[in-house]
Amino acid sequence: MQFECLKTDNSARLSKLYLNDTIDLPVFMPVGTQGIVKALLPDMLSDMGYKLMLSNTYHLYLRPGVDIIEAFGGLHKFVNFKGSILTDSGGFQVFSLSDLRKVTQEGVRFKSHIDGSYHFFTPEKVLELQFRFKSDIAMVLDECPAYGLEKSLIEKSLDITLNWAKRSIKVQKPSHSAVFGIVQGSVFKDLRKKSALEISEMGFDGIAIGGLSVGEPKQAMYEIVEFTTQYLPKDKPRYAMGVGKPEDIVTLVGFGIDMFDCVMPTRNARNGCLFTDYGNINIKNAIYAKDESPIDEHCNCYTCKNFSRAFLRHLYKAKELSFYTLATIHNLMYYNNLMKRIQNAIYNNEFEKFSKNYLEASKYGHS
Amino acid sequence: MQFECLKTDNSARLSKLYLNDTIDLPVFMPVGTQGIVKALLPDMLSDMGYKLMLSNTYHLYLRPGVDIIEAFGGLHKFVNFKGSILTDSGGFQVFSLSDLRKVTQEGVRFKSHIDGSYHFFTPEKVLELQFRFKSDIAMVLDECPAYGLEKSLIEKSLDITLNWAKRSIKVQKPSHSAVFGIVQGSVFKDLRKKSALEISEMGFDGIAIGGLSVGEPKQAMYEIVEFTTQYLPKDKPRYAMGVGKPEDIVTLVGFGIDMFDCVMPTRNARNGCLFTDYGNINIKNAIYAKDESPIDEHCNCYTCKNFSRAFLRHLYKAKELSFYTLATIHNLMYYNNLMKRIQNAIYNNEFEKFSKNYLEASKYGHS
Numbered sequence: 213m214q215f216e217c218l219k220t221d222n223s224a225r226l227s228k229l230y231l232n233d234t235i236d237l238p239v240f241m242p243v244g245t246q247g248i249v250k251a252l253l254p255d256m257l258s259d260m261g262y263k264l265m266l267s268n269t270y271h272l273y274l275r276p277g278v279d280i281i282e283a284f285g286g287l288h289k290f291v292n293f294k295g296s297i298l299t300d301s302g303g304f305q306v307f308s309l310s311d312l313r314k315v316t317q318e319g320v321r322f323k324s325h326i327d328g329s330y331h332f333f334t335p336e337k338v339l340e341l342q343f344r345f346k347s348d349i350a351m352v353l354d355e356c357p358a359y360g361l362e363k364s365l366i367e368k369s370l371d372i373t374l375n376w377a378k379r380s381i382k383v384q385k386p387s388h389s390a391v392f393g394i395v396q397g398s399v400f401k402d403l404r405k406k407s408a409l410e411i412s413e414m415g416f417d418g419i420a421i422g423g424l425s426v427g428e429p430k431q432a433m434y435e436i437v438e439f440t441t442q443y444l445p446k447d448k449p450r451y452a453m454g455v456g457k458p459e460d461i462v463t464l465v466g467f468g469i470d471m472f473d474c475v476m477p478t479r480n481a482r483n484g485c486l487f488t489d490y491g492n493i494n495i496k497n498a499i500y501a502k503d504e505s506p507i508d509e510h511c512n513c514y515t516c517k518n519f520s521r522a523f524l525r526h527l528y529k530a531k532e533l534s535f536y537t538l539a540t541i542h543n544l545m546y547y548n549n550l551m552k553r554i555q556n557a558i559y560n561n562e563f564e565k566f567s568k569n570y571l572e573a574s575k576y577g578h579s
Numbered sequence: 580m581q582f583e584c585l586k587t588d589n590s591a592r593l594s595k596l597y598l599n600d601t602i603d604l605p606v607f608m609p610v611g612t613q614g615i616v617k618a619l620l621p622d623m624l625s626d627m628g629y630k631l632m633l634s635n636t637y638h639l640y641l642r643p644g645v646d647i648i649e650a651f652g653g654l655h656k657f658v659n660f661k662g663s664i665l666t667d668s669g670g671f672q673v674f675s676l677s678d679l680r681k682v683t684q685e686g687v688r689f690k691s692h693i694d695g696s697y698h699f700f701t702p703e704k705v706l707e708l709q710f711r712f713k714s715d716i717a718m719v720l721d722e723c724p725a726y727g728l729e730k731s732l733i734e735k736s737l738d739i740t741l742n743w744a745k746r747s748i749k750v751q752k753p754s755h756s757a758v759f760g761i762v763q764g765s766v767f768k769d770l771r772k773k774s775a776l777e778i779s780e781m782g783f784d785g786i787a788i789g790g791l792s793v794g795e796p797k798q799a800m801y802e803i804v805e806f807t808t809q810y811l812p813k814d815k816p817r818y819a820m821g822v823g824k825p826e827d828i829v830t831l832v833g834f835g836i837d838m839f840d841c842v843m844p845t846r847n848a849r850n851g852c853l854f855t856d857y858g859n860i861n862i863k864n865a866i867y868a869k870d871e872s873p874i875d876e877h878c879n880c881y882t883c884k885n886f887s888r889a890f891l892r893h894l895y896k897a898k899e900l901s902f903y904t905l906a907t908i909h910n911l912m913y914y915n916n917l918m919k920r921i922q923n924a925i926y927n928n929e930f931e932k933f934s935k936n937y938l939e940a941s942k943y944g945h946s
Contacts, residue, residue, distance in 0.1 A: 246897045246899055247890075247893070248899055249901075250899060250900050250901065251901060253904060254885075275893065275896060280893075283869060284871065284890075290889070291890060501643065518622075518659050519659055520651070522643065522647060522651070522657070523614075523658060526643040526647075527613070527615065529643075533618040533903050534615050534616075534618060534619060537620060537900075537904065538620070
């Protein structure tokens with residue numbers, strides 16, 4: 213993996229990430245937890261211009277299992293996705309999904325949410341799994357503490373995360389995979405600084421900021437990201453994990469973040485919540501019952517080019533599966549177009565103006 | 580609408596139906612109850628070669644309602660399907676879905692399964708609805724009695740169905756719609772004969788055989804169709820409503836049936852049941868966990884060209900929505916290919932041989 217920063221506009225960065233594909237940054241990565249974005253076919257993702265998807269080690273390890281994926285020659289071949297894949301380590305899912313877990317310095321023991329079986333993840337094991345998946349970008353194991361815990365607990369957790377990172381960087385990695393370290397520290401600036409400096413020091417291919425969007429106030433999240441970014445190396449890509457809403461992405465690009473992922477566009481789509489620059493359209497609303505216009509007249513997605521709000525509302529009300537596909541296409545196209553507009557604004561030294569206008573127009577928010 | 584029988588091979592017929600599109604018969608019509616085939620996009624249907632879809636008057640009348648569909652310029656435009664549409668009258672759904680119904684010679688009063696509201700369908704009204712949908716083929720209102728009722732009840736029901744048909748043929752129809760009559764009579768040959776002769780006499784554009792696949796033994800269904808067909812005009816298309824399994828279609832083509840519809844390929848797909856010439860593949864079966872081959876090596880569908888059984892099983896087990904799309908594509912392609920093979924066999928005077936071989940190979944059945 214190679215990273216090249218082409219241009220900065222204040223703190224915002226226009227960059228390229230060279231994997232199998234060349235990825236233009238800032239980038240949004242759609243979430244394909246099980247190796248596929250919910251309700252889409254892999255080709256649809258490529259057709260929309262997405263060349264990098266996020267999948268999840270925890271889920272794929274539990275089912276179908278690494279042996280099967282490896283036998284197919286890796287995750288890309290198993291799921292037949294022609295782009296690149298970043299895999300989350302599964303740390304977050306161990307903490308959010310599994311019934312029972314026990315964290316020690318050695319690793320984390322957890323109970324599968326699928327069949328109740330017990331498993332043990334170590335920093336070394338989750339990297340080995342991701343290498344066997346042939347992930348283009350593998351994430352280290354970290355502990356992602358909940359928001360609101362007292363500082364002493366966060367300190368203890370960060371100690372484990374940093375020790376795990378030290379073990380991770382020593383793992384021999386294959387040529388096909390890059391490895392990103394993860395900064396934790398909750399909302400405590402001194403812990404974030406310590407974490408950022410130590411992780412940056414270790415020599416990972418990229419740096420992620422984890423523990424965001426876990427319940428903290430939006431302003432706290434913004435403050436922490438802006439604060440943390442100053443301690444990150446300039447020559448490595450920066451990834452804000454699990455972020456976020458369109459306005460969060462625009463804001464964090466302004467702090468120098470390059471990569472994003474979030475279930476919001478896909479999950480909201482399935483709930484009938486469709487993105488536009490002027491806030492969300494909730495398609496179940498009766499005002500759309502006879503509306504012949506597309507979701508967004510300015511949108512170039514397949515859904516907007518072919519279907520009316522009234523028809524989409526009909527599908528939603530009738531619980532037709534096709535709705536989920538059409539809505540997901542629109543929301544992911546909205547996100548991809550947003551990233552292109554961001555890239556364009558940085559290229560033209562107009563990011564601040566773009567950001568101000570965008571945040572003003574969407575002030576009622578994307579929820 | 581025009582109908583042209585190009586060729587017969589014993590009783591099997593190779594024909595063309597001229598709607599907006601030219602439809603090659605025998606044809607299978609995928610079921611798009613709400614105006615869309617479940618889990619598909621309209622373009623996928625066209626890409627597979629389907630030019631005629633079935634939708635449902637009962638469902639579309641209740642939601643979104645005829646006013647909205649008419650305001651869009653008809654159902655094709657509302658749902659953006661580029662092919663032709665046959666609409667079922669809704670008679671069957673009134674009898675199978677609504678909580679309460681009262682049939683009189685005047686019509687049928689029923690309670691919506693959606694919101695409990697009361698509605699009244701008459702033969703005239705269901706045709707008017709379908710004409711306002713701009714259906715290419717509209718079906719008359721009929722009563723579809725359950726299997727196993729005693730003959731006196733079936734006679735009484737048939738009397739109503741025939742009276743409704745007489746009223747239906749008198750309804751002024753627009754140039755864009757053809758109207759098909761429906762033969763009923765359950766498993767009683769004398770009633771089927773009476774029904775077939777009277778309906779044929781009335782001058783509908785095509786004749787449907789209704790009341791099939793409602794629980795009667797398969798042999799009884801075959802006997803009734805073979806028996807009934809002899810009383811139908813040769814210069815009109817014949818449609819076996821709600822049929823059926825691939826082996827039923829092959830068998831009924833041999834009796835001179837031209838048109839079919841059934842939820843089986845689409846519903847089975849969503850249940851993980853995938854069609855091949857050698858019976859079904861139940862994708863959840865553990866033997867497919869590591870299987871790198873496609874569902875069917877001879878199949879030219881998008882799913883078989885791109886995905887393995889192991890990956891499809893993974894999606895099914897993970898309840899991924901994309902599975903429903905991929906499985907539906909395969910099963911509908913299987914059906915469309917089957918119809919092409921049937922047409923080809925008739926063209927080459929080899930239908931009997933084809934039928935024998937097909938039924939032998941699939942003797943374990945498609946369930």
